Amino acid sequence: MEKNDSGRSSWENTIAAISTAQGVGGIGVIRVSGRDALAIGDRVFQSSGGKKLSQMKGYTAAYGRIRSNGEDIDEAVALVFRAPHSYTGEDVVEFSCHGGLYLTRRVLRAVLDGGASPAGPGEFTRRAFLNGKMGLTEAEAVMDMIGAKGRQAARTALAGRDGAIHKAIASVKDSLVFTAAHLSAWADYPEEDIPQVEEMELTARLKKAEAALERLLSQYDAGKAIREGLNTVIAGRPNVGKSTLMNLLSGCERSIVTELPGTTRDVVEETVLVGDVTLRLSDTAGIRSTEDLVEQIGVNRAKDRIQTADLVLAVFDASQELNEDDRNLLDSLQGVPSIAVINKTDLDAKIDVKYIKNKVKQIVFLVASEGKGLEDLQQALAELAGTSELEPSEGLLATERQQQAAKEALACVNEGLEALELGMTLDAVTVSIEGAVQALLELTGERASEAVVDQVFHRFCVGK
Structure with missing residues (x-):
């Protein structure tokens, strides 16, 4: 100290x-x-x-x-x-x-x-933690409450502040602590009248812990999308309506809209809330082959952004047939979370929707200039981000630290199950269970090192 x-x-x-x-x-x-x-x-x-x-x-x-x-x-x-x-x-x-x-x-x-x-940064909340007023996961939720950008983010942070993740972890931890204690007592005091550990019951307990941890980890990315937002790129060839879509989502004219191809030559950025999902939007240059050196730089930047994005809104013009630039864009989306936005659906349709469906699972039909179809886009975003089925009161992992601790606990539980399947001694299983317990105690802060505590409060603002 x-x-x-x-x-x-x-x-x-x-x-x-x-x-x-x-x-x-x-x-x-x-x-x-x-x-x-x-x-x-x-x-x-x-x-x-x-x-x-x-x-x-x-x-x-x-x-x-x-x-x-x-x-x-x-x-x-x-x-x-x-x-x-x-x-x-x-x-x-x-x-x-x-x-x-x-x-x-x-x-x-x-x-x-x-x-x-x-x-210092976070010193008031750190004292609250050290004085037993809140656990480490509750303390981490405080900054999420301050930084909440939407209703769902605020609900998730408040649930965390109320101890939702602590309760979710406690049920797994308590079961594993009981199991480890039973195993240790049965092994160390054979002369005592301690019930034998039944392998079937032990496997069932570990399987239950495995399922609970896997569920928590499976929801981490969706929770992160609510808290931090998705790095989102609006891509497509010139004049399909990318900038109009950017302005629609932004609620103001952030991008220049003209009938001239190549108007957007650099990346225009904005953070917006669409439904319950925060998007860190980037409106990129129209992707096409061009002899214009400056425009080509913008096109290359757009292609680079696509490969590093959390989400791509690929925009297509419903009134035009797919060309080579469209097909190249669709090919580049393989392995990248994407929504195909077919714009200008108020005009006569010439686009090959079936071809797009074979490349991208999520398709939304839109008239961006009039805001028609925006609710469908909100729903598609919620489904893709996994936020539509989240229930914050059940507890969501909120930080990388929590996620890593949960992963370590799951790995230890899996080791214990593997040891049982291989017929190893119960001592080996006990070591794995104790490892899982230690990881969960660090997650909740009950046995967190000073370095871990420092890491948590380092991101706080002064005065909180």
């Missing part, structure tokens, strides 16, 4: 930070947490009634002024939270002053001059 200049553990310091966005707003909140929070609050805050914060009960508020060096800085409302009934589990004071960079920074400076230390 780090020590400060006074030799005190850094987690014993009283910390402070601005907890609202760094910008102009109605109010700004400065949070102070630690054993000296109330004393520091009394140094900088003077209530209108003269009552000190250290004399107030938890969950109470007082109106007054922030003062520093005998000077009034701002009006403020002070909220008092008494340990352990606070976000961090420590004594906490929150000052709500007028929003804006100058005033919130002045108030923070007064608090720091009063004896607080600047909080």
Whole structure:
């Protein structure tokens, strides 16, 4: 544990930070947490009634002024939270002053001059974790709540904050802990009247754990699509309606739309929410053979984007027959998650839909200029991303760290099943089960190393 200049553990310091966005707003909140929070609050805050914060009960508020060096800085409302009934589990004071960079920074400076230390990224939530107010998976969900870009992302993050993934993991972990304990007791104390471990029952327990872990892992990509969005490329030959589709999804004119081929020569990017799926959209240059050097650079960039995309919206003109550029695009989509968007379906159809269906599973018919067919595109996106059947309350793996721990646990469970099938001793099976338990304990944070904890809170913002 780090020590400060006074030799005190850094987690014993009283910390402070601005907890609202760094910008102009109605109010700004400065949070102070630690054993000296109330004393520091009394140094900088003077209530209108003269009552000190250290004399107030938890969950109470007082109106007054922030003062520093005998000077009034701002009006403020002070909220008092008494340990352990606070976000961090420590004594906490929150000052709500007028929003804006100058005033919130002045108030923070007064608090720091009063004896607080600047909080690091995620330090308030880290203290909540260390003080047993939440598990590691719940702490990770806090940042997902802050960064949620849509309804489903917010629901998933809230379920995680409420412990959904912890509960899902606990049911698997508890079963494996019971099994490992039974195996160890039966092996170590043969003289005791301990029921024999039945191989059929042991296999059934491991199979159940395997199925639960496989289900969690199978939903990871869909959950990631909700939280982080899909790197999506809009591709197609010139004048099929790529830029019109980009503007439709963006809700504004992000791309230039003209009848001239080759208008879009570089990649135009935008992040949009389509249904419950966030798309990090890239409108690319029309893919065709061209002698124009600048346009050819754009075409090459479009082809490169297709190969690295999470999703490709391949756009085709329903009123024209497929040409060589269309067929080359379809061939390039093999192995790439794709939706074929057949645009301009209000015109006489000449396109070979059957040929496209043989290349791409998902097809949507659209009139992008009028917004017709957008709901069908939303449904296709949900099906392809796997988000249509997600139920956040059942628990979803939310981070790469959680996914890796779950993979390690599954590998250990599979090793145990393989050991049983090969007729190996139950000691070997016990080692595999204990490995799975250790991976799950690290996932929930019950036995996470300091390095793992550091990794979790490294991505947090200051003030949370």
